[in-house]
Amino acid sequence: MIDLEDIRAARAREQDQAPLVTLDEPTIFERIQEAVDEDDVDVDDADQLTTELADERAGKLLKLASFQAAGMAVNWDGVTDQERDLVDDLVARLEEWRDSVTPDTDQEVSDA
């Protein structure tokens, strides 16, 4: 059964290494939910630590989305399916935005 120390350790590990930590199945998030459901952990502390862990991962996912949107290589190791969906959404929004601000070169060619 998971306890607060496990969550704290997972957060610390996520903070320590630059690439995403590969999560075991079931993921730590799923196991925390289970522990909260069964009232095994202090809910407030668990919520706080889990938020910190999620934010650590979000920072790295944002980085991946930025590189992907810029057409650069991305290392997908450690990205869960759910996180991949998030990154894809972000990439689509970033590309859309960038297209709107960069000069429309195709147009100039057809006008000429």
Add this chain to the structure above:
Amino acid sequence: MHRSQRDLSRRIATYLRWQEADSVALLAQRYPDDTSLSLDWTDLARWDPTLAEDILDAPDSMLEYVEEGIVMTPLPVDTSLGQATARFENLPESHTTAPGEFSPSERRGQLLAVEGQVAKRTQVKPRLVEAAFECQRCGTLTYISMETGQYIEPFECAGCETKGPFRINPDQSHYEDYQKLLLENPSSAAMGGDTSDIIVHLQDDLAGHGAITNCQDVVIVGELEFRGGGPTPEPQILANSVEAAGQTYQDTEFTADQRDLFQRLRERPESFDVDVDEPSTADVLMAAAAPKFVAGSHPRDRQVVRGLVLQLVSASTFDGPDGSHYRGDVHVMLPGDPGTGKSVLAKWAAAVAPRSAFASGERVSGPGLTAAAVKDDFSDGGFSIEPGVLVRAHEGIAVVDELDKAGDDAIEKMHSALADQIVPLSLAGQSMTLPAECGLLGVCNPRGGHFAGDEPLVDALSVESPLLSRFDLIMQMRSKQDREHVRELAESMIRTWSASLKEATGQPLEEADAEAIDPILSMDEYRTVLIRARQLHPTPANDAVIEALAEWFEDQKMALPERYRDALADADGRYHGPPVPVTARKLGAARRIAQASARANLREVITLADVEVAKEMVSRSLADLDIPIVHNAGLGGGDVQRRETADLTGVS
């Protein structure tokens, strides 16, 4: 320099953003866990030749601009790569060299790619990069940057202007990982001649690089610096990048010409000028190896050459699904009278093998044949690791001349290395292993220089029986006895000498001369064929092959207790059996020889012909050790083949 520093860094940033975007992006995702950005020099030279040339000529300043360029590279994330280091690989021919093969004074300050073998390395240790000296009187910190191998104390305290005393404040000082190694020229080492070497300094994450830990052949890119004052400073390399050298056998690809050669060898071996009726591919390789030993010569000499060829192609080394290690490398020992050509054969084998290391037992010191941890000046008080010949020959063959002179200690340590193919080392309470997947070719002389008469081989050698049993093939070479054969050999040697002399001094060659010195395969061709053979992993063609090997082993094993019943029954508790017992090791030997024979014929399957080769070779080896051999002559059972003694007396 025509361009300002800022322009250069901007130019680099543009290159990185638009030509190397993926490398930089992936680094940014690992950063700061990893700070190395590997760059292909040749790619950069294609984009901006001048810039690339400048990096070769003045790496000292240029690498700084390149690193500034990395920081300036526009990235879609807010990560500053301030600690990143550019590591260059794939330098041009003009800047690729080996220890001892360049003029240090002409090349000083240049970025060079130096290929070599790791002859010695220290452990990874922290090194003071910037020392914070704390004044014991006033507490002021004085910072001093240190070059590798340098230690300077402050002249006076920056605060109270006294001469200290000082102590280093480790929290305020800056350290990085550091390792020193001695890089040796592999070709000079292979021939056992004078060795050329150069000291290399590895800093930061290059220290402890995998290729160096395992003492492989490496290509070090780095700046050539002069260290030490005085009239003759020491040229040394400050490493910028490290790469394991050489391709693996599996990765080697061949040109159309080379593939044609393989096909001709496989399908038309008779088209080669070989003095054998209906030659096989293996016969061509044997003839090309040592023509004098093969053509029309004694079968015992042919077996020696066959043994070498089989060792050069070897069998498959791999780990089974259950983790058991299958050695494919063939260990060969050639005990022989002086002047029987065994050293010549051994040197040829070391030279033609795609990977090899050569050592003379007489001059084995320090690392011995395996490896040693030593405490010396090189390691500045710590330990350094010196790989011996078995480690340096990893994935190749180790040739040891005068093995009998290596000393008991060196030989003792060799046992496990030959069986497990690893060399264990322990130093200062730590233990480690170095890989040693190689075949050993051991050449040795009998006690007193010559075989006296018909004494058993084991008694004539100063090599212990447990070590002997590790060898797959032990083939005794005696001085030539048979009159016709001696004459033939002598004539052939004089002809070769005469033809070589004519060639060397520009005299016209007759057809017979050309034939005497024209090799069947050049060294390069031979090496290519060996690499091709090593890519194959032949398996038994059918059950008959498996049964034939098993049956042969059964006969050998079962015949022995019978023959040695009296000896084994001795009451004194000492072993009086055959000098090298026939154990499952001999089955392993037969299996390896059979597979190597298939490889030497460039075949994908092991056939009954290969089993015959294995039987002949292992039986010969056992017979030389004075173990009676059941010659499987057919259903009627075997007759016993004794060591040939007919040719032992007479001319020597």
